[in-house]
Amino acid sequence: MKTDIIVDYEKCGDPRDCKKCMQICPSALFMMYSPDYESNDPDEWRVDVAFLDLCTRCLDCVKVCPNQAIRIK
Amino acid sequence: MLVIRVCEWCYKHGAGKKWYLNSRNYIQETAEEVGAHEYIFELWKNFEKVYLQKIYGISARGPGYKFSYPLVGKFIKRYINSWFTKEKPLKGRNPRRAEGHPGQVVPLEDGKKILELAEPILKVNCACRHMTRGIKDACCLAFGALAEMVPKLPRYIPESGVEPLHIDEAQDFIEEMNHSGRVNTVWFGPVPYIAALCSCEYPECAATRIRMDYGLNALLKGEYVAKVDFSKCDGCQTCVSRCQFGALTFADSTNRPFIDVWKCYGCGLCATSCPQGAIQMVDRTSYPTLVEEW
Numbered sequence: 001m002k003t004d005i006i007v008d009y010e011k012c013g014d015p016r017d018c019k020k021c022m023q024i025c026p027s028a029l030f031m032m033y034s035p036d037y038e039s040n041d042p043d044e045w046r047v048d049v050a051f052l053d054l055c056t057r058c059l060d061c062v063k064v065c066p067n068q069a070i071r072i073k
Numbered sequence: 074m075l076v077i078r079v080c081e082w083c084y085k086h087g088a089g090k091k092w093y094l095n096s097r098n099y100i101q102e103t104a105e106e107v108g109a110h111e112y113i114f115e116l117w118k119n120f121e122k123v124y125l126q127k128i129y130g131i132s133a134r135g136p137g138y139k140f141s142y143p144l145v146g147k148f149i150k151r152y153i154n155s156w157f158t159k160e161k162p163l164k165g166r167n168p169r170r171a172e173g174h175p176g177q178v179v180p181l182e183d184g185k186k187i188l189e190l191a192e193p194i195l196k197v198n199c200a201c202r203h204m205t206r207g208i209k210d211a212c213c214l215a216f217g218a219l220a221e222m223v224p225k226l227p228r229y230i231p232e233s234g235v236e237p238l239h240i241d242e243a244q245d246f247i248e249e250m251n252h253s254g255r256v257n258t259v260w261f262g263p264v265p266y267i268a269a270l271c272s273c274e275y276p277e278c279a280a281t282r283i284r285m286d287y288g289l290n291a292l293l294k295g296e297y298v299a300k301v302d303f304s305k306c307d308g309c310q311t312c313v314s315r316c317q318f319g320a321l322t323f324a325d326s327t328n329r330p331f332i333d334v335w336k337c338y339g340c341g342l343c344a345t346s347c348p349q350g351a352i353q354m355v356d357r358t359s360y361p362t363l364v365e366e367w
């Protein structure tokens with residue numbers, strides 16, 4: 001089964017203030033990144049699932065997200 | 074098929090010892106020969122980007138091809154693996170591909186010996202844990218050229234500041250890390266210069282993850298494998314929760330742990346937890362069948 005996880009960056013905002021999805025994922029599949037890692041610009045920071053093939057579709061990330069920013073396909 | 078032999082590293086960079094116990098790999102002169110300062114600055118500045126874009130394939134402008142197993146076909150695997158072990162040119166390897174930046178698992182005792190050779194030693198924030206869990210954990214020990222570049226890389230500076238550690242403080246620190254279940258790993262930056270001693274955990278550690286789940290050789294197995302002395306072991310099971318590499322299970326029928334030496338990374342976490350001192354770390358090369366298992 002092929003999984004895709006889509007994060008709506010508009011809804012997510014600045015992941016550095018939240019981090020809930022990255023901290024709840026049992027398999028640590030999320031990555032937080034920015035084009036410039038010393039940047040403080042909230043628009044530049046994003047979270048995404050890096051290892052889709054390891055995702056179990058447990059939906060913990062979808063449920064924990066306070067902004068309903070995570071969609072799973 | 075690319076065969077990596079750490080014996081080869083020891084042969085080339087160990088001066089008769091293990092590569093990471095050769096004092097020459099820590100000195101300023103070696104740092105300058107390989108251009109470690111510029112290399113390390115670029116790599117650490119772009120650490121997450123190197124992993125995300127170059128290795129996992131996520132683009133900072135949005136998800137790119139993403140990392141999935143079918144895409145990491147033999148060719149890509151071999152290609153990416155060749156970056157980590159690249160030895161030439163001495164100066165001018167590409168830090169944005171982590172060229173010449175492999176690491177190896179070391180047990181506590183060897184970690185302590187490494188700390189006797191490195192100077193200065195600085196505690197810095199772990200990039201992997203920040204990227205995967207958003208936490209700042211000052212658990213990496215940066216040496217020499219890397220330590221000198223840290224003031225220019227503010228996100229690595231821990232709350233405790235950039236005061237170098239004394240050798241004994243650093244040794245106590247890795248002992249603490251070992252007790253809490255962290256695996257020590259030593260890092261070239263770039264080969265043969267030695268830049269850091271880390272305290273890693275699967276799955277947060279980027280290198281352990283790509284090694285364990287995708288077979289990419291950013292991190293190699295250690296110089297040892299664990300061996301249980303059944304006569305000393307009393308079956309207490311303390312060691313069972315210590316292995317992150319799936320090499321140790323407890324066998325009910327013998328009431329003793331079973332260590333699969335093919336899977337063992339030689340971290341020694343099982344050995345340091347054993348109240349009976351029943352687990353010994355044995356040289357990997359003493360097993361003819363394991364000399365190519367890195």
Ligand code: SF4
Nearest residue numbers: 025055056058059061
């Ligand atoms: S569905 Fe579960 S395993 Fe998959 S990314 Fe979300 S939390 Fe992680």
Ligand code: SF4
Nearest residue numbers: 012015018019021065
């Ligand atoms: S849980 Fe939702 S809002 Fe929080 S960082 Fe993750 S995607 Fe963004």
Ligand code: SF4
Nearest residue numbers: 199201271272273278
């Ligand atoms: S290699 Fe280990 S300690 Fe170093 S940055 Fe990665 S997880 Fe942290």
Ligand code: SF4
Nearest residue numbers: 316337338340341343
């Ligand atoms: S068996 Fe022991 S030494 Fe080997 S990888 Fe597991 S914990 Fe480490």
Ligand code: SF4
Nearest residue numbers: 306307309310312347
């Ligand atoms: S911790 Fe030591 S004594 Fe206890 S089961 Fe493991 S090897 Fe045996």
